[in-house]
Amino acid sequence: MSAPVLDVRDLRVRLRTPAGEARVVNGLDYAVHAGETVAVVGESGSGKSVSVLALLGLLPRTATVTGTAQFEGRDLLAMSDAQLRTVRGNGIGMVFQDPMTSLNPVLTVGRQITEGLRAHGELSRRQAAERAAELLADVGLPEPRRALERYPHELSGGMRQRVVIAIALSGEPRLLVADEATTALDVTVQAQILDLVARLQAERGTAVVWITHDLGVVAGTADRVLVMYGGRCVEDGGVDDVFERPAHPYTRGLLGALPARLGAALDSARAPDLVTVPGTPPLPTELPDGCVFWARCPLRSDPRCEHEQPPLAPVGPRGAPPGAPPGALVHRAATWCGEGS
Template sequence: MTGPANPKAEVPVLSVQDLEVVFPSTDGDVQAVRGVSWDIYEGEVLAIAGESGSGKSVSVMAALGLLPPSAQVSGSISYRGQDVTAMADKELEKLRGSAISMVFQDPMTSLNPVMAVGAQIAEGVRVHQRTKTAIARSKAVELLHLVGIPNASQRVDSYPHELSGGMRQRAMIAMAIANDPDLLIADEPTTALDVTIQAQVLDVLERAREAAGSALVVITHDLGVVARTAHRLLVMYAGRIAETGMADNVFERPAHPYTAGLLGAIPRLDATKGTRLMPIDGTPPSMLAPPPGCAFAPRCPRATEICSQETPELRPIGNQLTACHHAEDQYGEAEDV
């Protein structure tokens, strides 16, 4: 994998290696994540992209110990060099409560509907920082202002239902950064919002990341959403990594037909910045019995016989890592454009 965006950072904030997640079911094993590795370094934005069901959320939830007990998880996960899988539940909870924060897709599932948003933020601040109520409240106003909520000193007393979807999403981000997390994880933070608001919420996340000095993981099915902000990009397909590298390199010259398909356009810098994900014909395979070889083969315009026989390994192509038997062809074509 290419080095950190911040050259001073030597130990990743979070490192996930050879992660595998299986959900046993009455129909068989759902192989949700099949050997995924990634690192995120201080100050970086990592985008994890891919279609629905590709294993984006499960891989992050596994890293934070948030999966149900029925999930079979293997691989190594370390936070600043410490083995997360060896941590006691209490230690892990503490880590999730302060050093690592998550912004979930639907703010209504995370906000308490019968409590003013400011009080919810203040409570989080007070619990973790043992601050007096008045100070926690003024910190809540400050945070609401930071995430772009107008008249924050009045809005602090609003209930979640009194805010628009975009405002609620901002309030969630304010809550997530209240304790200056080291790592902020946003799982599809913008899907429910219209495109203009999506861009604004992403800007807010990026500002919040800068203010808290944290690293940011953004999970999305829309590459356009992260084109401006991501330093590092990881494209997932059917539980595996299709392609990963520094975002600029992958956006400019994708070497995996799936990434090229997601970009939906000729990979030119001026065209791809802000390009939205285009639908690719067909659907991803069932994870109950993923096909042998490359899982993308039935939908891939470049597929040949070897593709459905041998699983392509992740290997260096140009400046990125790509899992495709014909990556050189895709990469070469991108240069010819």
């Protein structure tokens, strides 16, 4: 297998807060190869957004970020602000949940898309406008030519998000980072955007990190899943392994009604959210010593659960397929549950 487009090792993020130091991301390891999609799932507050903002240099200055994040062989975490800005505009495309954070309110949509297109220097103004209209049509915006003349506030939230997605894709990124990018869109538009991204992946080998709480999206798009809880990866692996044989009690909770629910979801194109697990996640200022899920875990039985943090270790006989490259489709979970059974 070729080198990954993105290779994240031991990513940790601490944030200063009035309540003390928050350990928001606690040792993430993952790689995304060309054409591959890694889905990051987990309930609100588990550190998903912070983990990608950290890679892109978009956290407040109160954040301490450690680890490495090689993008095409260069460590994003060691780059200057200027270098990161270049990579963000040209190499990595980003789409966040709130489109207004990405759009400039005083520039027309057309201007914002063509700026990126023309930065590459190959297109005339007219060609760039032409290409911008195509991109807007690709993301399902009605009347794309008219939309080019509009300002962000003149568009609905869903349309703005599609503009942001068009901008993110306009630079032909090798890596697309999408954080709840389609959550606010209706299912038809969402399906259209997922198709578009899949096409780009097939044509250009775009690598994708897709943060979502929508299991229908995960099942339909992801090659691999990373389940986050309390700023840790509690389970990761190939999407089929994780969905069919979830090993961590938290993952089992989230996937509660699967696969029946999932089957229904895919049939009807209606997206199920993660199943609610009773209780609330630990505060990042008060992480437990043992398993992060201990306080809510219905299965805790091992005396180590409370005091000893379980390592992320291969699961079952399919943990490491023979001959698989390190980290490939290995299915891992951080739990004392089921050990030796």
